[in-house]
Amino acid sequence: MTTKKDLLVIVADLDAENVMLSLLGRHHAFQIKEVDYKILRHTGRDSGCRGKGVPFARTFCNQYEHLLLIFDHEGSGAEKISPEDLEEELESELSKNGWEKNCSAVIVYEILMSYDTNVFQPIDGTKYL
Numbered sequence: 001m002t003t004k005k006d007l008l009v010i011v012a013d014l015d016a017e018n019v020m021l022s023l024l025g026r027h028h029a030f031q032i033k034e035v036d037y038k039i040l041r042h043t044g045r046d047s048g049c050r051g052k053g054v055p056f057a058r059t060f061c062n063q064y065e066h067l068l069l070i071f072d073h074e075g076s077g078a079e080k081i082s083p084e085d086l087e088e089e090l091e092s093e094l095s096k097n098g099w100e101k102n103c104s105a106v107i108v109y110e111i112l113m114s115y116d117t118n119v120f121q122p123i124d125g126t127k128y129l
Contacts, residue, residue, distance in 0.1 A: 008066070
């Protein structure tokens with residue numbers, strides 16, 4: 001019998017992959033044990049993770065103890081569903097497809113703004129207190 005690795009992370013793009021590499025590489029800073037993980041980038045990007053992430057993840061449930069499925073809300077094709085509802089829906093589907101309660105879906109909901117780094121104010125003129 002082979003031993004399962006700790007964590008499989010399925011991401012939609014290089015940005016998410018780099019964030020996870022950075023976080024998982026700093027286990028000592030979080031005072032946790034080193035995590036035996038693998039990060040896979042889904043070729044379908046955000047919409048691929050949304051629509052095909054569950055069956056894709058199912059193929060790995062006997063190799064890993066835990067799963068993270070991470071993608072952006074924008075571009076997922078499910079923008080009319082709240083990120084929270086989408087996470088809940090995907091976690092339920094993942095649980096039914098071999099991951100039981102050892103999974104989490106993280107839907108990144110962000111509003112990007114460009115900042116003028118000289119004055120730390122958004123370029124669009126919005127003022128923050």
